[in-house]
Amino acid sequence: xxxxxxxxxxxxxxxxxxxxxxxxxxxxxxxxxxxxxxxxxxxxxxxxxxxxxxxxxxxxxxxxxxxxxxxxxxxxxxxxxxxxxxxxxxxxxxxxxxxxxxxxxxxxxxxxxxxxxxxxxxxxxx
Amino acid sequence: xxxxxxxxxxxxxxxxxxxxxxxxxxxxxxxxxxxxxxxxxxxxxxxxxxxxxxxxxxxxxxxxxxxxxxxxxxxxxxxxxxxxxxxxxxxxxxxxxxxxxxxxxxxxxxxxxxxxxxxxxxxxxx
DNA sequence: TGTTGACTTCAACAAATGTTGAACTTCTAG
DNA sequence: CTAGAAGTTCAACATTTGTTGAAGTCAACA
Numbered sequence: 001x002x003x004x005x006x007x008x009x010x011x012x013x014x015x016x017x018x019x020x021x022x023x024x025x026x027x028x029x030x031x032x033x034x035x036x037x038x039x040x041x042x043x044x045x046x047x048x049x050x051x052x053x054x055x056x057x058x059x060x061x062x063x064x065x066x067x068x069x070x071x072x073x074x075x076x077x078x079x080x081x082x083x084x085x086x087x088x089x090x091x092x093x094x095x096x097x098x099x100x101x102x103x104x105x106x107x108x109x110x111x112x113x114x115x116x117x118x119x120x121x122x123x124x125x126x
Numbered sequence: 127x128x129x130x131x132x133x134x135x136x137x138x139x140x141x142x143x144x145x146x147x148x149x150x151x152x153x154x155x156x157x158x159x160x161x162x163x164x165x166x167x168x169x170x171x172x173x174x175x176x177x178x179x180x181x182x183x184x185x186x187x188x189x190x191x192x193x194x195x196x197x198x199x200x201x202x203x204x205x206x207x208x209x210x211x212x213x214x215x216x217x218x219x220x221x222x223x224x225x226x227x228x229x230x231x232x233x234x235x236x237x238x239x240x241x242x243x244x245x246x247x248x249x250x251x252x
Numbered sequence: 253t254g255t256t257g258a259c260t261t262c263a264a265c266a267a268a269t270g271t272t273g274a275a276c277t278t279c280t281a282g
Numbered sequence: 283c284t285a286g287a288a289g290t291t292c293a294a295c296a297t298t299t300g301t302t303g304a305a306g307t308c309a310a311c312a
Binding site (some may be wrong): 253254255256257258259260261262263264265266267268269270271272273274275276277278279280281282 | 283284285286287288289290291292293294295296297298299300301302303304305306307308309310311312
């Protein structure tokens with residue numbers, strides 16, 4: 001049973017406008033009825049949830065499109081599994097990055113050392 | 127020696143427009159010369175660097191303003207230290223959140239299980 | 253004092269991620 | 283068949299975080 005925009009939105013917890021936005025940007029695709037209405041597959045609920053998760057991981061819509069584009073048509077569970085793992089990997093990468101930033105904050109130590117240096121000579125700035 | 131916009135920008139690695147933006151949003155403050163030009167303190171280099179780090183941690187300008195507003199005027203090194211620690215804590219919180227998202231991806235398992243359910247009765251949607 | 257680079261303000265633009273509204277069409281239940 | 287809910291498109295708006303450009307002013311060196 002195909003899903004309308006509203007069905008998909010409700011099922012995946014996003015606004016209908018967001019569903020249209022994702023379709024417009026190639027993250028989702030839909031067939032059209034003879035009357036030009038979108039019809040999604042049940043699997044698009046999954047796809048949409050993955051999109052949201054990927055966003056929470058910090059991927060942009062363009063980046064999400066890239067990873068989704070590498071999925072085969074009609075992805076099997078193990079395809080989703082691989083995608084999930086790559087999201088996990090990306091999340092770990094971002095975590096590492098944050099931890100590196102942390103290191104710069106705490107480790108560097110010299111982020112905020114500023115004491116009066118020896119008096120200079122240059123033109124005094126009012 | 128007070129710093130001009132350009133001085134501060136160069137010293138802290140941001141564009142002059144960004145410095146003005148931060149001042150306009152209350153993250154930085156400046157005195158003015160008689161001719162209305164901004165003059166920053168040396169310590170604002172530190173402040174600005176902290177702003178950038180906080181952004182990399184994922185705080186919005188509004189949030190950064192909040193934490194900076196809790197700093198005493200003319201903060202001592204230990205004040206910066208505390209702020210750094212709270213950024214660290216926030217980063218850890220974000221890391222934990224990402225890890226929770228990861229858990230939902232991998233652990234839940236039922237993110238993408240959709241197989242043909244029993245045939246329903248409702249009006250067939252083309 | 254004059255020149256010139258750096259400063260000022262203000263408005264417009266930019267990109268990302270949607271939301272909202274208007275005007276119109278379609279679908280489905282009764 | 284028809285009413286009303288839900289769909290369609292398109293344009294405008296909203297928010298965040300700045301950048302860019304125009305028009306004009308200031309400051310520091312010579």
